[in-house]
Amino acid sequence: MGIVQRQGLRNTIISYAGLGLGFVNTVLVLPKVLEPKQIGLTSVLMALATMFAQVSAFGFGNMGVRFFPYFRKPESGHQGFLPFLLGVPLLGFILIAVLYLLGRPLVLHWYIDDATLLGRYYTWGLVLTLFVLLINLQDAYLKALYHTAFSSFTQEIVLRLLVTGGALLFAGGYLDFHGYVLWYVGALGGIALLLTVYTASIGELHLQPTAAVLRVRPLREMLGFGAFALLGNVSGVVISSIDSLMVGAKVDLDGAGIYGTAFFISTALVLPFRALYKIAFPLLAEYWKNNDLPRMADFYQRTTRLNTVLGCYLALGIALNLDFIFGQMKPAYAAGASAVLILLAGRLFDGITGLNGLIVVTSPRYRYDLIFNASLALATVLMNLLLIPRMGLTGAAVAAAVSLVTINIARTWFVWHSFGLQPFDKRVPVILLLAAVAGVVAWLVPFTHSLLVTMLLRSVVLTALYGGLLLATNAEPQVREIVKSLLRRGRSNA
Incomplete structure (x- = not known):
């Protein structure tokens, strides 16, 4: 078994274990220990950090994976690739840090009801941004080296265990909430350090910059690819994080904590979909390579039927037992029950519509995927602006669900119109x-x-x-x- 197969198998095991651990941690452990406002604060800080880290990176994580094969020369330290991969985003971080600090009054004005609490930890959000940026860049470098298992293990398993450990120390009185927040930030810093130590241990920590790095591929080409990747990455972060940020701003941090918990309860529905998509991605790429549309059409419909079977079962299982799930938490979190049901409906439709997104991204018309992601991000923001002031955190759930349904209808139509493929048969x-x-x-x-x-x-x-x-x-x-x-x-x- 080659290194790619070994790393792939390990990543699959780690991914499933991490998803399960993340669900237990986010749904069953943290809501038992922390108040909604406390979870809301950490959620907002992490969402801000993730968003600013993506902008700082300027798409260099994707660029690193895409262009590293041209630089691969172990005897020369890969021609100074790692300093280049880190250097440009760190320069970007300096600019973002200035904007982040100058924007403090504006951000605190958005969160005016919780400005005192958020203001106390606002600067720590910048530290969190740096750690997230370093983790993402090192993760991309290790992917390019085909050493992905350790990075996955630290982020999927170790980080979640560290967060759980901090929550338990808080519950036991060994940490106050200030100590827990610092523990949370420190956990991300610890992961970044672990990745650096691992990179050194495999002999790949080459930090000596060289001029040769600018002669391997045109700088304009790499920056252009990074800019394209940045748009896609920012769209993804907006889709996954903007609702928590806007609930915190338009409602309060209590609402952000309740909504974040409801959001993660609904993520249990996507586990079988993600498992199928891991298998589907290379198969679809192979079908496109061979221009085998009949087999792709059959696979599209069979996968959609299976997603419908599994998705309906999990959605019903969660919805029917919400009383039990919320019974394991502090009573305040039960206010998110309606949001869970709405999010489940949106995610179920997302699964039932099948592989439309993967078909687009593996097809010759893959650039349209950026248009769909950007449209989804824009629709999510606009729907949140419209609905959160009127409906609170339920409005955020409606915005997420409606956006998912709308974009999947558009994607399904695009795949049918462009390639003659559609996911449904009479069995659905x-x-x-x-x-x-x-x-x-x-x-x-x-x-x-x-x-x-x-x-x-x-x-x-x-x-x-x-x-x-x-x-x-x-x-x-x-x-x-x-x-x-x-x-x-x-x-x-x-």
Whole structure:
């Protein structure tokens, strides 16, 4: 097994473990320990840091992965590539730092109800920005070197464990909230340091700048690619972070904390989609290489059906058991229940519409993906500006869901119009109907003396009825194949 395969397998294991740990940490641990305002503060600081770090980087993370093969010469320290990769973004960080500090009065005016609390930690947000920038750049360098597993492990596992550890120290009285925030910032700094130490340990920490770096590829070409990547990266950050920032500004930090928790509850729905997309990405690239549109069309529809089956099951499982989920938190977080339901609807539609985004980005018309991402970012901002003042954090959820639905309709139409591919067949409406029947029956299960017992009963009814209906109707043939495979393994192990 080559290094790419080994790193890919390790990354897959780490990714799933990290997603599971992140869900438990964000949904079950932190809301038990921290007040909504406290989670809201760290969420706002992290969102600001992520956004400013992306602008500082000027797309150099993507540029590093794209152009490093031209610089790869271990005997010459890769011709000074690492100092170049770090140097330009660090210069950008200096400019961003000046703007960040000069913009303090404006930002605190946006968060006027919580200006005292945010103002106390505003400068620490700049430190957090530097650490996020260094982590992203070192992660890109290690990707280019095909050493990705350790970077994934530190960010997906170690960082989340450190944040959990800080929360538990806070709960035990060993840290006050000020100490917890510094611990949180320090955890990011620790990850950046770990990546530096690892890079040195594999003999790739080449910090001696050279003039040769400017002669390998035209500087204009690299900067141009970085600028293009910057637009895509900023759009992605806006899509993922702007709602928390705007809830904090338009409502308060309590609302940002509640909304952030609701947002992460809904992320459980995307886990199977991400797993399928990891497999789908190289397959779609291969189909495009061979111009094999018939196989791509079949794969598009089969994946959409499977996403519909899994997405409906998880969405119903979460929605039916929100009382139990919020029962594990401080009571204030229950105000986010409506936001969870709305976000689940948006994410479910995102999954059901299939692979439209990946088909676009792997196609000859990949540049249109930037237009879609920029449009989604703009739509998200405008919808938040319109709805948050009227509906609070529920408005942010509606904005996110409507934006997802709208952009996926546009992407689906674009793929159909451009390539003659569409994700739906006659089985998808049948699956949706079966899911609705199973969901209604499970919802009718009465509340018992215990939230836990009620959750278990509803989950059993949903699983048995939904699974039974899928098998009886053969609405998704892959379900029968999976069941038969499991039965054969059971018999062979008996």
